[in-house]
Amino acid sequence: MSNEQIYRITVPTPFAVGDVNMYLIKGETLTLVDAGVKTEEAWQMFQHQLRQLGFTPSDIEQVVLTHHHPDHVGLLDYFPSSLHVVGHIKGERWLSKAPEFLEKDQQFFEQFLKECGVENAFLAQLSEMRSSLRYSCRRSLSATIQEGDAISGLSGWTVIETPGHAQSHIVLYREQDGLMIGGDHLLLAISSNPLLEPPFNGETERPKPLLQYNRSLRKLFDYHISRIVTGHGDDVTEVKELVEKRLNKQRERAYQVLDMLKARPLSAFDVCKQLFPAVYEREFILTMSETIGQLDYLEDIGKVVKRKVGEHYVYEAK
Ligand SMILES: [Zn+2]
Structure with a gap:
């Protein structure tokens, strides 16, 4: 070796x-x-x-x-x-990339994004959510x-x-x-x-x-x-320092989201639009993933709860 x-x-x-x-x-x-x-x-x-x-x-x-x-x-x-x-x-x-998996992936995201409060009209204009797969x-x-x-x-x-x-x-x-x-x-x-x-x-x-x-x-x-x-x-x-830095930065972003939710309950999509107003349409999967991540985190530490309103969930600060 x-x-x-x-x-x-x-x-x-x-x-x-x-x-x-x-x-x-x-x-x-x-x-x-x-x-x-x-x-x-x-x-x-x-x-x-x-x-x-x-x-x-x-x-x-x-x-x-x-x-x-x-x-x-x-x-x-x-x-x-x-x-x-x-x-x-x-x-x-x-x-x-079995067709059955790609089909299931598509269905999962459509259902999931609906629960996030993404409107059908917006979903329809997302031509190819997985367009990066061509590379x-x-x-x-x-x-x-x-x-x-x-x-x-x-x-x-x-x-x-x-x-x-x-x-x-x-x-x-x-x-x-x-x-x-x-x-x-x-x-x-x-x-x-x-x-x-x-x-x-x-x-x-x-x-x-x-x-x-x-x-x-x-x-x-x-x-x-x-x-x-x-x-x-x-x-x-400097691995330890960088890990600490990344974890702190993430916590800061989550608390920024918590402040939004203290003002009023919001769907995940609403949070996403507020967090990434300039890029959410272009980088939809990326920005939604980031948003959901922060909401999962806040839910996990007991700072927010979600409840279903019609077809989607809203998150509110506890
Ligand atoms: Zn990667």
């Missing part, structure tokens, strides 16, 4: 977040962690940087995914289907990983589950020197969005992503982490 080498490969994405990072680990095997976004430009830049490191795409023996978002998996479509791809089971439905890939995981697992060909690294930003989110931790490959769990320059996802098969309740995310952030305190190499931007070295 001592002669293991890690290289960063960075490609542009069509998303507001900008560039995305991948990591190539040259150890017992040649492993790629995450796989960019499906655009011709990203594929060309990926191959170019790989060549500079002395490799070609066919040298890559396996890919490990930190989570299923399009900007971390899209390039897989340029690889042969025989490539070994490893990730968390909760990402599978977003990778394989994703279509394939299945070859193997799944979960909390505490080792990955074959990557000895010394352990899988830690960190749901929140995505239900499938994991990080890789190398205990020997405290290095972490963190995906989008904790980013240096921006806060990570906990995104809404529908319930899993056999479950009726949707996950509460902000509550999960806060727990997953605190989980980092259990490890000695010297450095996190991240999915977007530079490395994080």
Whole structure:
């Protein structure tokens, strides 16, 4: 393991977040962690940087995914289907994109947004809620990983589950020197969005992503982490300080929402429009996820209650 080498490969994405990072680990095997976004430009830049490191795409023996978002998996479509791809089971439905799942996802969101107080007319103009999926890939995981697992060909690294930003989110931790490959769990320059996802098969309740995310952030305190190499931007070295900063900022935002609700009870959609007046239409899923997160948080700490009025819920301060 001592002669293991890690290289960063960075490609542009069509998303507001900008560039995305991948990591190539040259150890017992040649492993790629995450796989960019499906655009011709990203594929060309990926191959170019790989060549500079002395490799070609066919040298890559396996890919490990930190989570299923399009900007971390899209390039897989340029690889042969025989490539070994490893990730968390909760990402599978977003990778394989079975029509039944996409249909259920659509239905879940329509129903859920109705309960949030989103009007039908507004829903109708949201042409394609999941339009970012076109930059994703279509394939299945070859193997799944979960909390505490080792990955074959990557000895010394352990899988830690960190749901929140995505239900499938994991990080890789190398205990020997405290290095972490963190995906989008904790980013240096921006806060990570906990995104809404529908319930899993056999479950009726949707996950509460902000509550999960806060727990997953605190989980980092259990490890000695010297450095996190991240999915977007530079490395994080002051992990504890940054986690505290993110948690404080989130609490501040929640109390801002609580103040709104002290003035009058509001639906989640009303809160969203007040919180993000300039961007809620353009970044609807993102801003609604953020809003729901704050409301879940306030509900969880007993500061608000929700009650049903007609087809939707209103939140009121206790
Ligand atoms: Zn992501």
